[in-house]
Amino acid sequence: MNDIMNEKIKGKHTVIKPGATIGILGGGQLGRMIALAGREMGYRFATLDPVEDAPSAQVSDRQITAVYTDEAGVRELARISDVITYEFENVDARVAAVLEEEAFVPQGSELLRMTQNRIREKSTLASHGIPVAPFRIISSEQEAEQAIDELGLPAVMKTATGGYDGKGQRVIRRAEEAATAFIALQEFQTEIIIEQFIPFTKEISVIAARSLSGEIRTFPAAENIHKENILHLSIVPARISSFLAEKAADLAETIADKLDVTGLIAVEMFVTKNEELVVNELAPRPHNSGHYTMDACVTSQFEQHVRAICNLPLGSTRLLTPVVMVNILGEHLDPLMEQVANLPDSVKLHLYGKKESKPKRKMGHLNVAAESVDDALKIIDKIGIWK
Ligand SMILES: Nc1ncnc2c1ncn2[C@@H]1O[C@H](COP(=O)(O)OP(=O)(O)O)[C@@H](O)[C@H]1O
Numbered sequence: 376m377n378d379i380m381n382e383k384i385k386g387k388h389t390v391i392k393p394g395a396t397i398g399i400l401g402g403g404q405l406g407r408m409i410a411l412a413g414r415e416m417g418y419r420f421a422t423l424d425p426v427e428d429a430p431s432a433q434v435s436d437r438q439i440t441a442v443y444t445d446e447a448g449v450r451e452l453a454r455i456s457d458v459i460t461y462e463f464e465n466v467d468a469r470v471a472a473v474l475e476e477e478a479f480v481p482q483g484s485e486l487l488r489m490t491q492n493r494i495r496e497k498s499t500l501a502s503h504g505i506p507v508a509p510f511r512i513i514s515s516e517q518e519a520e521q522a523i524d525e526l527g528l529p530a531v532m533k534t535a536t537g538g539y540d541g542k543g544q545r546v547i548r549r550a551e552e553a554a555t556a557f558i559a560l561q562e563f564q565t566e567i568i569i570e571q572f573i574p575f576t577k578e579i580s581v582i583a584a585r586s587l588s589g590e591i592r593t594f595p596a597a598e599n600i601h602k603e604n605i606l607h608l609s610i611v612p613a614r615i616s617s618f619l620a621e622k623a624a625d626l627a628e629t630i631a632d633k634l635d636v637t638g639l640i641a642v643e644m645f646v647t648k649n650e651e652l653v654v655n656e657l658a659p660r661p662h663n664s665g666h667y668t669m670d671a672c673v674t675s676q677f678e679q680h681v682r683a684i685c686n687l688p689l690g691s692t693r694l695l696t697p698v699v700m701v702n703i704l705g706e707h708l709d710p711l712m713e714q715v716a717n718l719p720d721s722v723k724l725h726l727y728g729k730k731e732s733k734p735k736r737k738m739g740h741l742n743v744a745a746e747s748v749d750d751a752l753k754i755i756d757k758i759g760i761w762k
């Protein structure tokens with residue numbers, strides 16, 4: 376921060392104008408796409424990441440090469456940035472404290488603290504009357520068995536912290552599996568929760584943005600299809616009734632408001648057969664299921680994030696075309712490159728500049744716009760590398 380005195384009076388009327396430097400904690404694809412969007416608007420960027428030439432660093436003005444917990448590195452990021460954001464929620468509490476003290480972090484650290492831990496997240500949502508899957512916190516095999524008695528089967532056991540792309544969770548179908556699952560998850564050395572399995576008909580997500588001054592907008596709901604617990608497709612418009620789409624938008628807006636969000640909040644939800652919504656989890660940042668906005672909405676989620684934290688008016692979230700986003704994982708990269716010169720003209724390629732391609736690693740995505748989502752799905756089918 377250049378002006379420490381000024382720091383104290385920063386609040387909901389502060390506007391961070393283009394030309395200012397936005398510091399990003401984390402140098403992955405989400406940071407990269409925030410920086411690409413923000414640069415178009417005239418902002419400058421600094422990235423902190425342990426890996427030299429990280430995806431976000433490639434498109435930033437400056438990179439600080441340091442681990443996320445390196446206090447000197449974090450202080451340097453604070454010093455050269457007018458405003459700080461992050462691209463993952465597992466920001467160390469100490470680092471968050473340093474940043475809050477020495478820099479302007481409009482998103483604050485409270486939302487990070489909450490979304491880092493499924494127990495805090497689910498309890499907070501429930502306390503605001505938001506529907507979540509019934510759950511129990513368990514700390515022994517006996518408690519696991521008792522929880523199953525109460526919740527019924529199937530159930531899903533999850534680590535409270537650190538899980539992503541289905542890592543750190545087990546589906547329990549028979550009561551005798553509970554004890555072994557509990558023991559297996561001990562490896563992650565964190566609290567464990569068990570929740571009722573929701574027999575969903577669809578998974579959807581809505582990304583809401585709330586600016587520093589309190590304006591809220593939501594993006595159209597995406598219908599998400601996972602493969603091996605990793606997001607495979609986001610289909611927009613989601614194939615749900617307009618009643619449900621509106622209900623999902625309202626729910627995301629309520630969450631953004633109740634949790635006092637600044638920036639983006641991605642809300643993953645299950646749709647039940649009675650057209651009810653159950654919130655699965657939150658992410659206080661741009662989300663993979665919002666990548667479709669880059670080519671299909673007036674404003675992308677990344678631009679919206681920059682607008683929200685800089686306190687500019689939020690952009691229109693209007694959908695311009697039906698679209699399907701498909702993820703490019705490590706194993707898809709070579710086959711895609713073989714036909715990259717022949718892709719249909721409605722296919723937009725986004726690659727993240729990652730040095731090393733590994734199976735299941737997110738390397739990029741395609742946004743396929745078409746007359747209908749069915750047409751977009753056919754185009755993806757024809758590219759044929761996801762079979
Ligand atoms: N309670 C549940 N009922 C049914 N399916 C679930 C439940 N919890 C998780 N899942 C499935 O597992 C996926 C990953 O779980 P999630 O809690 O979102 O963890 P992650 O952090 O890995 O994304 C979800 O997208 C959903 O398909």
Ligand SMILES: [Mg+2]
Nearest residue numbers: 540643655656
């Ligand atoms: Mg999830």
